[in-house]
Amino acid sequence: MSQFRFRSPSALPGFGIAYGFTWIWLSVIVLIPLGAVVLWAASLGPAQIYAIASRPQTFAALRLSFGLSLAAAALNAVFGLIVAWVLTRYSFPGRRLLDAAVDLPFALPTAVAGIALAAIYAPNGWVGSLVPFRIAYTPLGIFVALVFIGLPFVVRTLQPVLADVDRELEEASATLGARRATTVFRIVLPTLVPPLLTGFALAFARAVGEYGSVIFIAGNIPGVSEIAPLLIITRLEQFDYAGATAVATIMLALSFVVLLIVNLTEAWTRRRLGRG
Amino acid sequence: MDLKIRDLHKDYGQFPALNGVSLDIRSGELIALLGPSGSGKTTLLRAIAGLEIPERGQILFGDEDALSKSVQERNVGFVFQHYALFRHMKVFDNIAFGLRVRGRARRPAEAEIAKKVRELLDLVQLSGLEARYPAQLSGGQRQRVALARALAIEPQVLLLDEPFGALDAQVRKELRRWLRAIHDETGHTTVFVTHDQDEALELADRVAVLNKGNIEQVGTPDDVYDRPETPFVYAFIGDSTSLPVTIEQGRALFEGSPLPIGAVDSPDGPSRIHIRPQDVTLANPDDAAVHGEIIGLRRSGAHRRADVCVGKARSRIEALLSPETDVSVGERVGLAFKGFAAYPQDPTPPKLGLARAA
Amino acid sequence: MADAAPPSSPTSESPAARLALIAVAVIFLGFFLFLPLIAVFTEALRNGVGAYLAAFDDPDTISAIKLTVLVAAIAVPLNLVFGLAASWAIAKFEFKGKSLLLTLIDLPFSVSPVVSGMCYVLLFGGQGYFGKWLQSHDLQIIFALPGIVLATVFVTFPFVARELIPLMQEQGTSEEEAALSLGARGFRTFWSVTLPNVRWALLYGVLLCNARAMGEFGAVSVVSGHLRGLTNTVPLQVEILYNDYNFVAAFAVASVLAGLGLVTLAIKTGLEWRYGDEISAAHRR
Structure with a gap:
């Protein structure tokens, strides 16, 4: 006869109060407020949300946010892999400084990063004055900011996995006659696919919702360089709660779909890899 | 293929792993490198494979200088202690890997590779498991895949690092007999490392006993057991x-x-x-x-x-x-x-x- | 090939390939990480130290700094207490639904800061669920201190808990059980056994929580109302100065936040080097 037991017995005291407090505080700060968003979205209904989303300005903002976030996460996947590889496998002067610096986008407040990037990539800035095309105040500028904000996710997800890669696999490949490049591309990189996907997903999720580091460099021209989070703020300032909720709901739904695809792919590769 | 090792030195910082080791390995024999941990036996094996670069000394494969060749060029079959199977590849692809990565001129046609892999699967008694991933195999089966993968490249010499170390006692005994049978069938010059004297004495034609980076004695199992040349060998082999x-x-x-x-x-x-x-x-x-x-x-x-x-x-x-x-x-x-x-x-x-x- | 010198290591790239990869990594990080950091300080000091210091004479800036410190001083202790309670319940006891609870605690990390602010507007804003009620009682949450604090608590919610939980799970319950068997009361056990074991991770979590609380922009921007001298935090003040084309002042104020970020990063890196295993293997994110 199996009996449902909520918790295993323990000699330690204080479970009830700690557990209760956790749920109450979680509800007050996170669950009830997010519940309000869900309630608003539910009261709008799918038809109205769709109507709002298909307005040209909303549609353009969503397309811009998702397109650039995917592109920035993809670029970060490539360069993040190189950075993680270099930081984990090579020793060279300044490596530890470089390693610590990877966390800068976490440590620097987004508004600070935003105005700094805007200053560098503005037409008269350090980088902006060197290139023959405009970066700041165009979608390209948004892309630059999203790369900045997403970089640590890929590097920090890859590093521990890369450090744990069994060197014997590479040695085995070498004894079987594989050249170094063959070993890297056919033996090492396939084992890095799951963490690479995780890092990609984290960088993407962060980029879609990012606001502070983007708005200064974006230009914010409706239909051209206006990102979805900015559109939410604009709607709220117009007291158009329905419009804001609709944009937020679609953002969350689309993010969820992308993350679901990434997670399923990752789970599938991981299951196939198993334990060798 | 006979191997000659002459005055091999390898240091890890202050600590000498190989202290002027010389050893002749005869063509077609099955030789055990036996010693306690830290004796340098695995370093010696890895140096033969080209996975460690010794500071000094000479390794000859027949008359060829092996040290001037990279690990890829040495054509050795190496079986790792924990097998090092490529877990994103099926058993078939693991075994075929060494043939597929050859340069275009030396690479067999895919049909030939398939035939070769089937033969090897048959040899290691794993026919029918070629579509499995390593994660779906038992420890003993993985060991046999690792061996088949090493044999696929038709190695000049077969090197095994603690081949039975990660297996439980029952499987270990069985695989020991089976490895001897495979060796007798294929005739590869085979070197294996072990810290288990029973394994070395039972399986090998000759045993090299290592201690602190030196070879203490090389001889048949009877030689090292009955006529130990140094107090270390006497104490290490038997009670x-x-x-x-x-x-x-x-x-x-x-x-x-x-x-x-x-x-x-x-x-x-x-x-x-x-x-x-x-x-x-x-x-x-x-x-x-x-x-x-x-x-x-x-x-x-x-x-x-x-x-x-x-x-x-x-x-x-x-x-x-x-x-x-x-x-x-x-x-x-x-x-x-x-x-x-x-x-x-x-x-x-x-x-x-x-x-x-x- | 046969007469080529043997490679230095059979399982590493050639020196040329290494150098190229290191160069790519350094240039990439230089462009995306170091350049913005240098830009902050260069722009702030563009017109000399005098102009830099003058930026802090602005009464609006001073009140923004005061507000930010006040918000952090409320939000960080709240999340510290929550983090301790949550990690005690989750790490030291076995119960059903644990992974659901863990996921919900991490939720604020996966919500856009703008949406974090928005959910409070939907609750307490003029057209929100409690908007009418609040107005009739003359209470203000949105565009006032309570809203800013709520939004800050929301975005920094998981920081302390997620540093403590993996470490406390790793450490298990045997030390607490030993203390209890020796006659210590529950609170005494927590104070003298559990807390000392997690002190570095706790410091680490509080540091990250504080840095984020002081630097949060998006969520606070939604609920603050941008009333100069009243509801502007430091990051919002940076935005206002920047949009007023007062670049030197904007970057001067920003440099304080950047300095805070750098100090946090330095202490965090130091803690990782010095007490890596006492912060738990799961700390990297």
Whole structure:
């Protein structure tokens, strides 16, 4: 006869109060407020949300946010892999400084990063004055900011996995006659696919919702360089709660779909890899 | 393919892993590198493969200088202790890997590769499992895939690092016999590393015993067991205990009185004689030259082991008795020795603790 | 090939390939990480130290700094207490639904800061669920201190808990059980056994929580109302100065936040080097 037991017995005291407090505080700060968003979205209904989303300005903002976030996460996947590889496998002067610096986008407040990037990539800035095309105040500028904000996710997800890669696999490949490049591309990189996907997903999720580091460099021209989070703020300032909720709901739904695809792919590769 | 290793040196920082090792490996033989951990046996194996670059010395594959070749060019089959199977590849692709990564000129056609892989799967008795991933195999099956993968490249020499180390006792015995059979069938020159003396003695044609980066002795299993050349080999292979003695003109004196063990071929001076437990017999205390007190009795398989405390220094001698022997702890007994080995006293006497604890 | 010198290591790239990869990594990080950091300080000091310091004479800036410190001083202790309670319940006890609870605690990390602010507007804003009620009682949450604090608590919610939980799970319960068996009361056990074991991770979590609380922009921007001298935090003040084309002042104020970020990063890196295993293997994110 199996009996449902909520918790295993323990000699330690204080479970009830700690557990209760956790749920109450979680509800007050996170669950009830997010519940309000869900309630608003539910009261709008799918038809109205769709109507709002298909307005040209909303549609353009969503397309811009998702397109650039995917592109920035993809670029970060490539360069993040190189950075993680270099930081984990090579020793060279300044490596530890470089390693610590990877966390800068976490440590620097987004508004600070935003105005700094805007200053560098503005037409008269350090980088902006060197290139023959405009970066700041165009979608390209948004892309630059999203790369900045997403970089640590890929590097920090890859590093521990890369450090744990069994060197014997590479040695085995070498004894079987594989050249170094063959070993890297056919033996090492396939084992890095799951963490690479995780890092990609984290960088993407962060980029879609990012606001502070983007708005200064974006230009914010409706239909051209206006990102979805900015559109939410604009709607709220117009007291158009329905419009804001609709944009937020679609953002969350689309993010969820992308993350679901990434997670399923990752789970599938991981299951196939198993334990060798 | 015979291998010649000449005066090989390899340091890890301050600590020498190989201290001028020389070894001749005959074509087609199965040789074991046996030693405790840190003896340099795995370093030697990896140096042959090209996975470690020695500071000094020479490795010849036949007449070819192997050290000028990279690991990829040496064409050795290496079986790793934990198999190092590529877990994102099926069994088939693991075995085919070494053939598929060859340069275009030397790469067999895919149909030929498939045929070769099937043959190997048959050889290692894994036919039907080619579509599995390594994660779906048992430890013994993975071991056999690793071996098939190494054999696929038709290696000049087959190297195995602790091939049975990660398996449980039952599978280990079975695979041991099976590896010997495969070796006899394929005839590859094979070197394997082990710290398990039973494995080395049972499986190998010859055994090289390593200690602290040096080769102590190379010989057949009978040679190293019956005619150990150094105190280390005597202590490491089989069980033994020892007594401090003084040698005077071919006679061994224990605490001043001569031991009735005949002539000792050892220079005069302080020395140790080593005795295997099965060479110790109990005698009447009144007739024997060596007396002791039984301080412990243990049952060990088909025998009974007795710890006997001997002389003023209370040296411990172990005796292997038949279980019917009627003795008890605390009893005074005399000891006689059927066989022994004497080695001049080392500043640091050989550590008997290294001997297998049965 | 046969006469080529043997490679230095059989399982590493050639020196040329290494150098190229290191160069790519350094240039990439230089462009995206170091350049913005240098830009902050260069722009702030563009017109000399005098102009830099003058930026802090602005009463609006001073009140923004005061507000930010006040918000952090409320939000960080709240999340510290929550983090301790949550990690005690989750790490030291076995119960059903644990992974759901863990996921919910991490939720604020996966919500856009703008949406974090928005959910409070939907609750307490003029057209929100409690908007009418609040107005009739003359209470203000949105565009006032309570809203800013709520939004800050929301975005920094998981920081302390997620540093403590993996470490406390790793450490298990045997030390607490030993203390109890020796006669210590529950609170005494927590104070003298559990807390000392997690002190570095706790410091680490509080540091990250504080840095984020002081630097949060998006969520606070939604609920603050941008009333100069009243509801502007430091990051919002940076935005206002920047949009007023007062670049030197904007970057001067930003440099304080950047300095805070750098100090946090330095202490965090130091803690990782010095007490890596006492912060738990799961700390990297």
